Amino acid sequence: MGSRGLSPAGEWEACGDRFYEKPELYTMAWSDIKLDQMRVACARYGGPIAMVRDDRKLVVVSGGITKPVVRIFTAAGETLAAFMWDHGRVAGMGWTNEEDLLIVEDGGEVHMYSMHGQKLPRSFSLGSEAAAERVTDCVIYGDGLVVLTGAHRLWTVSNLEEPRPQRLALSGLTEPPHCFAVIEPRHTLSGCVEVLVAAGDSVILVDADAANDAGVPNGPITKLSVAPNGQFVAAFTGEGKLVVWTADFGKFLSEFATQSDTPPEQVAWCGTDSVVLYWEDILLLVGPYGDWVKYSLEEPAVLVTECDGVRLISDTTHELLRRVPDCLADVYRVGSTAPGALLYDARELFDAQNARADEGLRAIVASLPEAVATCVDAAQAELDEQRQCALMKAACYGRAFCAADAFPRDRIVTVCRQLRILNALRAPAVGLPLTAAQAEALTLPVVVSRLINARRHLLALRIATLLGMGPEKVLVHWACTKVSAAADVPDAALRDAITARLAGCPGARYATVAAHAQAIGRKGLAALLLEHETCAAEQVPLLLGLGEEERALGAALESGDADLVYLVLFRMQRTLPLQQFLAALAARPAARSLFAAYSSQTEPELLEQINMATGVYEGVAAMRVREALAASARIGRARATADGAARPADTAAAEVVRLLDRASDLYAQTKEHGFQARAAAEWARLRRLQAELEAETGNAAFLGLSLADTLRQCVRLGNHRVAARVRTDFKISDRRFWWLKMKTLAAAKDWEGLEAFAREKKSPIGIEPFIAAAKQHGAPDATVSRIIARLPDGKRKAEEYAAAGLLQEAAECAARARDSDMLGKLQDMVGTVSPLGVAVAQLKERLQPGGR
């Protein structure tokens, strides 16, 4: 077997059937750091490290400055920023997913800083209650935070973009809990943050609605740690045991007696299946099956859990403690005969020009694809560049002998590309020590965002290009940084420099750059840059910020997005003098109608002002009509509740009339609304008449009816004199009046009235409608017959008689009309044997030619 040069296996520690390794990532570039005196916050995924003097520890302060300094480093210990902390006591510190630093003051203020030490405007307060109780401890996770107050209560902010402090349901604690841990919302069933609080002899599961005792028998718990996947929780008990449960304490998983009475200073997960306990100079790693490894440490260290291991940051070094991935173990384990290991050996022999290489290859020819896959995976997992290279070579060697499609061709290319990226990131100058597994969990687009944030634009751009992502984001951020840095460059020159870069990339958002320019007080530059922005939703708010309302309104209208128009209009309404605002509206009808739609429901007075100012009198008139209608409805309602007995309040009725008169006047002020003006006036007249009628008749049955219904009401009440008056007053046509009266009489089954009306004079609508209406409403035969009699003799009349079942009359009529066809039909209907039949036959006979 080959020597397996470069093998790291010698540095591995066996733990049960698995291995752990602890390679050094960096020798720290910092020199004067004493971690044990510091409060340290390390961002996950190899992000920056922030620290500030820990005021809980007694430290000899030398020199004149007593205020603490917040220092920020890369993972390799390169200084990123340092600034004086001149706020209250620090209660907690941590990094968000976006790698912004959060510092929580004990007074409840939460300060946000960029990794470059710039204070961000998104700072907020946890509210007066939390402030009064003082914040004593705090856990910051990716997109939120949980604080513990002096009153032993918990508060959470779950969305840092829109911070709303919410109290969790922990209550009734009389002394501070031993410790607490947070399960991030993305890991909980409910999707909301849950907190594990170790208090008394047990652990309490707390969320927004409830606090439940988990019923843990091993209390008191002194340390709690939640696995990075949120599924498990590790606890250090008073008896010196490390116990692991599922995160809801539903299932006990394992227990390990440490033989130590003193609780460890830190408990951290190493990946998701082992736990690391840290005492001052000892590091104890406990595997999932109770196997363990002990490391002794020369320096104090801070533990940072990652998804595949745990990072140890000490005063001088930065190490990664992780389980050796299986693929690496397969290749490098001493005495391994896995296909991957044999392939690796074969390649080494090949490089040494040893003929046994071929022999080695033949031995594994059946499992070559598997061997290649192992080597590729191992290269991907390996941190050492030389070994990555050796593993890749082995893989390529094996692949050459594989069948054409036994191993995916582009896998090697993809992994090489990924390794190039990861190695570049891991370089001390960049200081992002990501393993392949971490990079996969974080995803490469996020890595690019982080690089941008870290102002490593060139590297970000290259990675983005390599990954086929658009370069827009990188370029825009670069432009922003450039704007900040180039304070002395004149606006136009800077604009040209930026557009030169961004021009090749049409997806780039100029608005973002402009917003940045505006934020740092370069309004002129912002305005220049905004001319290049195509997206109105981005452009409009910025134009408003620059005080360019007119331009903003134009852009918003052009975009067709009503929401943007409203944004501009509301701002203009607030900032401009009313007259100017009205003038702006008058100039743009589209904006006017949008604002009218809003103000008609919220500020009718304003709408009226706008309409008057812009000469839209019909709009104001319509408002009056609506008011009249509403007032009229109110009267109706009042009557309905008063059982219709009460007379309407005269003033209310008069108000309706007044509003209508006013509407009519307003309509009359425009050219095009003559009809409406007359209609409103007529309506007012109708209302007046109705009020009179009610007063005259003492019957509150008129107000609010339509004109037609008013007439009907008169007819129904038998008040034909008034009906006639209404008819002349409102110039109702004869036809119309006849129809209406006739139908009303029929519907009221006033047969006498109907007959009388049919007789009154020559009906302008003829007699047929009378007959139809009478029949429709079930008039007695005699009535129908008398009405039919009003028809002139003829076929029609005979038919009507027949249809009404008055066959005798029908026959007589037919005879008079000399209509033998009709008589024939009638004969069919009655048959020939009945007396009527005989009579009909006689009549018919008489009509026959020569029958006389």
Next chain:
Amino acid sequence: MSALPDYNEGPLSLGQLREEARRLLIELLDSRRGKKVLILDPRVSGFLGLLAEVSLLKEHGIEQLLHLSSEPLGDLGVRNVIYLVRASINNAQHIAQQIKETNRTRPGAGLEYAVYFLPRRTIACERIFEEEGVYGDIVAGEFPLGFIPFDYDLLSLEQGSAFRELVAEGDRSSLYGVARALTRLQALYGGAAVLKGKGTMAAAVRLLLVRMRQELGREAPVVGGGPIDEIILLDREVDAVTPMCTQLTYEGLVDETMQIKNGSVSIDNPSGARQKIALNSADKVFRDLRDLSFAAVGPQLGQRAKSIQSDYKTSKAAERSLSELKEFAAQLKALPNIQRHIGLAEAVNRAIAAPAFRTRVSVEQSLLDGHGLDASAESIEEMMCNEEDLFVVLRLMCLLSLTNGGVPKKYFDALRKEVLHSYGHEYMLLLSKLQDAGLLVKQEGGKGNYAALKRAFRLLVDDVDDKTPTDIAYVFSGYAPLSVRMVEAAVKGPGWGVGEDVLRLLPGPTFEVEQTTDDKGLPIEKPVQDRKLTGISKKRRVIVVVFIGGVTFAEIAALRFLESRPETNCTFVTATTKLINGTSLLESIVDDSITAANSVAVI
């Protein structure tokens, strides 16, 4: 929940769209923990039933469903309140009022409010919350719902107020929703190569679509490769004539006489109880009958019932093979369904047997023919005397106006005055709006473009055979809907298939562009050059026809008929802002103040 159509049998698997909507809804419900109350805008609750059954809501913790009002909330027994409403100023005011009142009357209730706006949260609504001082009590979010599938080839946004806002109020905010829904549709099914449109609103939507594609940049829907070949955008304003006419297909007449709401209709069944019948393609009988002329429906139903009966009589079970028996059993199963439709058809028959209905149809026909204007005006007047439904009367008046370039002076004021006298002066507000919308205007100068359009698009077809039609005109018994004629011409191509001069007769700009990408992969549009895209090709093309402002069932029937013709090598998907008929379209324009006053009168 009644049977759902198979959304995936059409050219686009619309089931995906429904799944997405359901997923959004569930996400929204789950965003609040524990038990909760869901308060719905009545306009939302109607179609919500098409997306999710009540049991699904229950599964996700909804204890109670309420309709939006401004009354304070009583003791609900839960802490979480979710509002799901259209983003309208009115709704925001109601919510603010309700929260304020609840906080005032039950200060210790400790309720948590989440408000989800459909289809997006708007600045205007948030401003109302701010001004009413409830902004801090509310978590605001949005329910970005796009098209709701009504059938395998039918999508609607169910924005009932769109036509009114666009045409009568100059408020174009609803177009944004149209453009967003179309963008989402293309994101799901791939971009359309060609975009055609006619009308002011269509042009505005096109601009929005371009913008949205540009803003998406590289993430914009990829053009080509997807099933959609073309999108045709049509303003309802371009063809306002069609909805004013009485639809004479089965589904159309059911809608005209009984109003189809959210895909179902309620009728009184013989036992007197109210029965809800779902009308979609899941019902195989309805599927075959829905688009037929109503005249053909009765005989068809009779025939089906008879054939089952005769099968039954002649059957000798022992002599049948198993598969024959199975088929027969399936037929028997359809029998109650056939009976249900016989009941429905009878109800339609009763409604159309009224003399008033005949008058209405004959007035329509003569107006469409373009003769007998005076007689028509007189008939309309008589209908008012007979207290016919206001909206039927208004539809005829609008039709008169639209087919004659306005109502002649001697009738204009007289007819309108008659409306006020018969139905109440408050309708002067509606008449004003109809005038603003251009639906009911005074004749100024010429007789308008209708006569020319009639000739150019062959809108009137003589000798329509209702039973075995050969032309789309059967849906209105002799009148071919202009909108579908335009689609018919555009499908034959090239371009719009008719001359510039003809297109100029219709209001608004005309466009035809290709959606494509530049050499950097960024979306652009350019004039159609590749005539292969629109011309006759071998492949059966899929065309999404978008009616901005609403579409009638008769037009959908006409499109389906067109699709079934051998000479049409396309499949259509109809998309719209709202499923309408002339009455519901005009009703949507009625001023809120009238509705409010009338509802008081009813109380």
